[in-house]
Amino acid sequence: MIVLSDPRVAGVPVRECGEPLAEVATLPSVTLDPRERDAAGAYGRARTGVCERLRAAAAELPAGVGFLVIEGHRSSAEQARRFARYEDRLRAAGHTDPTEIRRRAAAFVSPVEVAPHCAGAALDVTLVDARGVELDMGGAVNGHRTGDEERCPLDAPGLSAPARHHRALLARALSGAGFVNYPSEWWHWSYGDPYWALLTGARAAVYGPV
Structure with missing residues (x-):
């Protein structure tokens, strides 16, 4: 698995296309x-191109x-806070090597x-039924926060048949619309x-920090 701290990720050029953020809840x-919204509702936004692909x-x-979006755009300050907090958890668990701490943290943050x-390029998303009840996905979104890391990977072993079916359904719909999954987080x-x-082999990213 390629983690987000891999130097190859940072080495990808960004050719910012300038698309604005849009509200995902209008789709x-x-x-x-609503549990994940901040005061300004910022977590419910993503780039317009991302929203169009979510619609598809x-x-x-x-x-x-249907889709339940847990989180979309996140500020750089909030991202830095979450990364530092996860690194602190790893240090408290006995990890001392800075490179290893960064690699382990990047598996989830x-x-x-x-x-x-x-x-504004990512969505944390799960599936719900017509009543808005979340389907069985075999583990919670952000399960790493509660120590359930084993069930976080998209292809985690030991899933029930319904959970595996629902994850496959999620993956088919999103990958078919052009999204890629971060393998250690089935929801991302x-x-x-x-x-x-x-x-994907694209020459450059089209979205940078916003």
Whole structure:
């Protein structure tokens, strides 16, 4: 797995296209988790190109199934705070090597300089039924916060048949619309950022920090 702290990610050039942020909650079959909104609702925004691809992905879902967006754009200051907090957790667990701490932290929290969320390029997303009830995905979004790291990877072993089916459904819809997954987080999908560019072979990212 290529982690976000990999020098190859930072080495991808960014040719900023200048697209603004838009509200994801205005899209058909897409709702925003109110628990994750900040005072200005900033977590519910993403670049317009990302929103259009989310719209296309939602159209491929079966009837009665929709997307629940947990988080979209995130400020650089908030990203830096989360990365530092995860590094502190690793130090408290006994890790001492700075390089290893950074690598382990980047499995779940991106370094701010390449963070897809800071570019408005990433969405943390899950599936819900017609009543808005989350489907069984085999583990919670942001499960690493509660020590459930084993179930966080998209292809985590030991998942139930319904959970594996729902993850496959999520992956088909989003990858078909051009998104790439960060493999250690089944819920994290992005388009247009340096990580996306590296995985897809694009010459450059189209979204930088905003």
